[in-house]
Amino acid sequence: MAREGxxxxxxxxxxxxxxxxWARDRITIRGVNGRxxxxxxxxxxxxxxxxxxxxxxxxxxxxxxxxxxxxDRNGAGIRFERGSLRIKGCVFRDNENGILTGGDPDAILEIxxxxxxxxxxxxxxxxxxxxxxxxxxxxxGSYFHRANVGHLLxxxxxxxxxxxxRLTDESExxxxxxxxxxxxGLAFVIGNVIQQSDRTxxxxxxxxxxxxxxxxxxxxxxxxxxxxxxxxxxxVFILAEPGADVVQTSNNxxxxxxxxxxxxxxxxxxxxxxxxxxQFVDAKALDLRLKRSSPLRGKAxxxxxxxxxxxxxxxxxxxxxxxxxxxxxxxxxxxAMQSTGT
Numbered sequence: 001m002a003r004e005g006x007x008x009x010x011x012x013x014x015x016x017x018x019x020x021x022w023a024r025d026r027i028t029i030r031g032v033n034g035r036x037x038x039x040x041x042x043x044x045x046x047x048x049x050x051x052x053x054x055x056x057x058x059x060x061x062x063x064x065x066x067x068x069x070x071x072d073r074n075g076a077g078i079r080f081e082r083g084s085l086r087i088k089g090c091v092f093r094d095n096e097n098g099i100l101t102g103g104d105p106d107a108i109l110e111i112x113x114x115x116x117x118x119x120x121x122x123x124x125x126x127x128x129x130x131x132x133x134x135x136x137x138x139x140x141g142s143y144f145h146r147a148n149v150g151h152l153l154x155x156x157x158x159x160x161x162x163x164x165x166r167l168t169d170e171s172e173x174x175x176x177x178x179x180x181x182x183x184x185g186l187a188f189v190i191g192n193v194i195q196q197s198d199r200t201x202x203x204x205x206x207x208x209x210x211x212x213x214x215x216x217x218x219x220x221x222x223x224x225x226x227x228x229x230x231x232x233x234x235x236v237f238i239l240a241e242p243g244a245d246v247v248q249t250s251n252n253x254x255x256x257x258x259x260x261x262x263x264x265x266x267x268x269x270x271x272x273x274x275x276x277x278x279q280f281v282d283a284k285a286l287d288l289r290l291k292r293s294s295p296l297r298g299k300a301x302x303x304x305x306x307x308x309x310x311x312x313x314x315x316x317x318x319x320x321x322x323x324x325x326x327x328x329x330x331x332x333x334x335x336a337m338q339s340t341g342t
């Protein structure tokens with residue numbers, strides 16, 4: 001019944017085994033009167049997902065996707081195959097993949113204020129979010145945690161913008177990489193809190209180009225992130241394979257034991273390796289705001305621009321999902337969190 005331009009509202013409640021293909025352009029689907037939970041309960045469409053999307057300008061707001069499993073162990077809450085998809089305020093929990101995209105080179109995926117929790121089949125090939133070789137990925141104000149062996153976020157997009165998120169495996173998670181761009185591309189990683197647990201099977205936290213650079217440009221920009229390694233044996237905060245056109249890191253806080261493995265052409269400005277976790281409000285609880293007494297407050301190196309985009313953060317993550325603005329004037333602190341703790 002849906003026609004182009006329609007809005008579809010779904011009442012809050014549980015919907016077991018209710019799977020669908022969405023192929024009508026310019027549709028908005030939103031949960032009202034609570035959040036509807038689409039529980040796979042053994043069902044899938046085309047053996048792929050709870051929902052399959054092939055549409056331009058499709059918007060989804062306030063919907064939860066739970067428990068997608070299929071025989072090839074690649075079931076997704078959403079399989080996004082082509083078009084453009086905007087997701088806001090949605091939850092993906094206990095699926096083999098939270099979202100899995102195809103490789104449409106013109107596709108665009110935007111995710112805002114959403115949660116990805118305990119997705120992955122346990123084989124290391126399925127992830128909280130797995131983005132193929134699409135045109136563009138934007139992720140903002142979202143919370144990725146407790147992946148089951150796979151990555152918190154993996155993107156093969158030509159252009160990836162990872163802005164003001166929390167990607168933390170916490171104490172019980174078993175994620176491999178927290179953030180991976182296996183084929184490089186243009187990647188901006190700004191204002192994120194990123195943490196690796198002691199249960200990881202992979203010491204690398206952020207990886208770039210590990211499966212070979214497939215299309216130019218291959219540029220990685222990491223600015224104002226707080227990256228925490230809780231792996232007792234040590235870890236690798238950033239690993240970029242040789243051959244990248246640009247690797248630029250600035251004003252990142254690298255917390256805990258670990259190293260950085262990047263090409264010789266890396267540009268580093270104002271990055272700080274920090275062993276003293278007492279400077280944070282509550283590092284154990286991952287409240288990584290700097291205390292008012294921290295000598296690092298207001299000591300960031302002035303931010304620059306790259307490829308026409310500013311590397312200065314304009315917001316910070318504000319859990320459980322979402323962002324809050326950062327003052328546009330005045331000195332910043334290194335790391336992701338600019339608001340002041342006690």
